[in-house]
Amino acid sequence: MGAEVQVSHLTKKFGKQLIWGDVSLTLPAGEISVMLGPSGTGKSVFLKTLIGLIKPDEGSVIIEGVDIATCSERQLYEVRKLFGVLFQDGAMFGSMTLYDNVAFPLREHTKKSESQIRQIVMEKMELTGLIGAEDKLPGEISGGMRKRAGLARALVLDPQILLIDEPDSGLDPVRTAYINQLFIDLNAAIDATFLIVTHDINTARTVPDNIGLLYHKHLAMFGPREMLLSSTEPVVAQFLNAQRVGPIGMSEEKDADQLAAEAGFSMPPLPPITRQLEPSNGLRRRAQRPAGQWCRENGVVPPPGSFEDAVAAPGASA
Amino acid sequence: MSLGVVAAPARVAGGLFAFMLDVLVATFRFPFQIREFLQQAWFIVTVTIIPTIFVAIPFGAVIALQVGGLIRQFGAQSFTGSAAVLAVVREAGPIATALLIAGAAGSAIAADFGARRIREELDAMMVLGIDPIHRLVVPRVWACVLVAVALNGLVTIVGVAGGYFFNVVLQDGTPGAYIASFSALAQVPDLLQAMIKSMIFGFLAAVVAAYKGMNAKGGPKGVGDAVNESVVITFTLLFVVNFVVSAVYMQLVPPKGM
C-alpha cells in the first residue's frame, strides 16, 4: 500500500538563487507520477527535498502526517524507511560489491538470516537484469548497470514510496523500454507511490498516471497524464512534444526578441496521445484508468488518432 | 561585502565546531563500528608509516647536527642527548606526526568523503536510515587518534636513535654522555604531553578532513578543492594548537632542575 505525499507551497533557494518557488502538488497514493523539466530546473533538488536531504526555505512535505521539512532528525529516519530512492548516478557504495550493496539495507534494518537475504537479493537482481554481476564493484560496471543496481537496492525493503532520478539517462533504448515496463509491473505488484524524474519524452508519455513540469523556477503544471498530453499550454506542449517552437530556449528562457518573432507562429498541432503501458504480469494497477477517461470526463477532445495505437504490453487486449 | 569577508570563515569555523560535537556525541552511540575502526587504522598506518620513518631520521639527525655543532662550541657536548630529547620528544615528534597525519591520512580521508559526497553515497546512506557520522566518521577519527599516538612514539624512537647515531658515530660524542644527559633534562610529562598533543592532532586532522570532504561540492574539482583546503586548514590549525599546548605545558610542568 503506497503512501500519499502532499507538497504545499514549497520554496527552495541556495543563497540568493531561487531554485523553485511555491510548488504545490499531491502525489496520489499508489500512482506513478513523472516530473519533467529542462536541465538545471531543480528536479533532483526537488526529489531530495521530499526525503529531507535538503531543507526547503518555505512550505511543507507531509507524508503519513509527518512534515519532512520541519520534523526532528529521529522522525526523519523513521519516515525514510518508507522510501526507496534511486539517485541520478546510482549512488552505489564504492567499496562494496553489487551483491553487498543490494543486501546492505536488509543487513542494516532486518534480522533476516543470510540465506533469506540471499534469496531476496537474487530476486531483485534478477528483476533488474543483474544476474552474473553480483561480485562486481560499482567502479567496474557501466553507468546503466549502476543505475539498475541502485534500483535493486531501492526495492529491497519493499518501499511504499519510490523516488527515481532519471532511470533512463545513460540507458540504451531497449533497456529503457524494459525498465519502463518494470516500473509498471512493480507498481502493480507492490502498489507503491512512484515519482520518476526524467528527460525521456517517451517515458513521460507512456508510463505515468500523472505528469508534472518544472519550468522557470515554478511548477508549470501537474495533473493526470491525459490532461498534460492534451494541453495546449505552450510550455507543456513544447516540452512534451520535444519541439523548438515555444517559450523554452537553449538557455533557460528565450529572450524577448526571439519570443516576439515567434509570436506570429502558432504551436504545431498536438500529436495523438499514446496508450499508457499496461502491466505485463497479468496484474492490474489500482491507478489504472481506461484510455481517454480523463478527456471524456472533462470534455476535452484529445488530438485526432489518440489511443488508437496497439497496446505496448505483451498479451494485453486493446 | 565587508561582512562577507568575516562571515564566511566564521561560518566554516561554526560548521566545523558543530560537526566536531556531532562526532563526539556519535562516538558514544551504540554500536561502535569496530571493524571499520580497525580497517581504517590499518589503512592509515600503511599510508603513513614509511614516510614517518623517512621524516623522523633526518629530523633527529638535523637536530643532532645543529645542536651538536653549537653545543660543542660551548664545550658542552654532554648535553647533546638532552637537547635531542627536548627537541624531538617535545616538539618534533608531535609536529612530524601532525604533518604526516594531515598530509597522508587527512588527504586520504577528505578525498574518500569527497568522492562519496559527489557520488551521492552519503545521501544514499542517510536515506537508508544510517548516519554517516556514526558509521564512517567516528571510526576514522578514532583510528586517526590511535595511529597518531603510535606514530608519535615511532618518531620519538627513530628520532632519538637517529640523533644518537649522528652524535655518537659521526660527531664523536660519547654514548654515555648522550644517554646520561637524557635523564638530566627529560621527564615523564614530556612524553605525556607529546602523546596528548598527537592525540589532539589526530583528532583535529580527521575531523577537518571528514568535514571538508563531506561538504565538497561541484563535481570532481570540488573534491580536489576539499582535499586541498582540508590539508591547509589542518596544517594551520595544528601549528596553532601545538603552540598553545606547548605554552600551557611550560606553565604547568616546571622544567627539571639540573
Ligand SMILES: Nc1ncnc2c1ncn2[C@@H]1O[C@H](COP(=O)(O)OP(=O)(O)OP(=O)(O)O)[C@@H](O)[C@H]1O
Ligand atoms: N547543494 C547545492 N548547493 C548549491 N546549489 C545547488 C546545490 N544542488 C543543486 N544546486 C543548483 O540547483 C540547480 C538545480 O539542480 P538540479 O541538480 O536539481 O537540476 P536537475 O533539474 O536535476 O538537472 P538535470 O536534469 O541536469 O539533472 C542547479 O543550478 C544547481 O547548480
Ligand SMILES: [Mg+2]
Ligand atoms: Mg538531476
